[in-house]
Amino acid sequence: MDMQDIENKYNKLIIRIPVFLGLALALGIGIGFMISIPRKNTVSEQSSKITEVLSLIQNNYVDSLGLDSTANFAIQKMLQNLDPHSSYFPSDDAPLAKSQLETDFEGVGIEYEWVKDTLFVLYPAKNGPADKAGVLAGDKVIAINNENLAANTTQNTLFKKLRGKKGTSVELTILRGKNIQKISVIRDKIRSYSVYAYAINSEIGFIKVSKFAEKTDLEFTEALKKLVEKDKVKKIIIDLRDNGGGFMDRATKIADEFLEAGNMIVYTKGKHKRYDQEYLATKGGIFEKGDVVLLIDEGSASASEILAGALQDNDRAILIGRRSYGKGLVQVPFELSDGAEMRLTVSKYYSPSGRCIQRDYKNGKPYDKNLVERYKNGELLHEDSIHYDSKQVFKTKKGKKVYGGGGISPDYFIxxxxxxxxxxxxxxxxxxxxxxxxxxxxxxxxKILIEMGLDKFDKGWQIEINTFRNIVGNISMNTTQSDYLKLYYKSYLAKVLWGNEAQIQIRNTQDKAVLKALEVLK
Structure with a gap:
């Protein structure tokens, strides 16, 4: 298997880490703090030095340059020297970074993927502006407001072109099959969701949390209540795979639904006492007694690891999957006078047993290539390739061994x-x-498929073999690969017809981690 393919496979996750994980704990911890930065002589002296250098560059450097970009670069490099998660976003980039965890915004309402020089529409939000205007899943947007998209178009550029105030319009040039058409979309308020849930059977409910956004805790509580009160489930599977984190307090609120009052959820320690906090469970959790399985993998990070650590250390959940990402640093956002934002690491967080799960970032290895390294070392494929730090052994409430220093390890490896x-x-x-x-x-x-209904579609519909062969062509594949692609097609078809929950439901029928969870919960 080509290592370049492995790099490509995880490229989205690797790219997301600096942006998304930079948000992971920042706002959950930082809300409510008014930080005054002390002015000491040493800071003043170094500040003068930096000003002097910038002035010399501006007045004497041989070529013309933008002083803003030079200063931004210097700040970014300075923060990178501290740790992997302290970060800086110039004023132009800050809105995009903040948008990652927004629940309500104004725009066109499409879920998309950027492929080469084309915006591929994955899913127009049902009854959203794009959907009402006639945009379909599978459409390719090749121009916005008559400006052609190119291979070097940035995510920030796309963000600015598609977002906008309610009532304003944007013209999309669409390639649908071989036909090109222009569609005018009137922007409106959009609601994005991060929680998807359904009852697998009469006993077990499934909840997927894609990120810890502004209203994730409210969405989760609503979904859990429905599963318990309406569907009468007795056991819950929580899926945190590929969840890069988000607001810390959303994770602690979700953990509170599963823990009895007084149990530790997480605590933080920093250089100053104002950054030391304890989060304890309160009374009245919705699901304090039923069996819980939690799914994690190498893409589960930050707030995901807080929830996983809280439930594992309190012996409230069985964890299934692969070792999580390993982010145990806490950032606080500082908004600068020009609209830029700096997120500075101010503390570390610890699970109830006392372990810090931050992985080593001072060993000289490329921090953002960790997933590829894990694959090379065999850790993602073989449980016996995982190496634990024998110096960081902790115990859960019931005495089970758990380890610090590099993510949360599951009880069952997939x-x-x-x-x-x-x-x-x-x-x-x-x-x-x-x-x-x-x-x-x-x-x-x-019409035919909707009338069939999701349950019948799930149990009985399959793509015709000749249709499948016409799509994939003459590529060589084994039975496992063929079955995978057929399931991929079916699950995406379900998403187009019924939404994200339907796609998840179809995929779960052959998901090894979910199947293991069902076995454990028997």
Missing amino acids: PLDTTDLSTSILNLMRENKLREHASLFAKNNK
């Missing part, structure tokens, strides 16, 4: 599914043929 890492499968995915066909199939057969 190896990485490498089916979609083969070169042929990756190339097929990049071409988007499966999603394009599924989108058109949904459009042409919507």
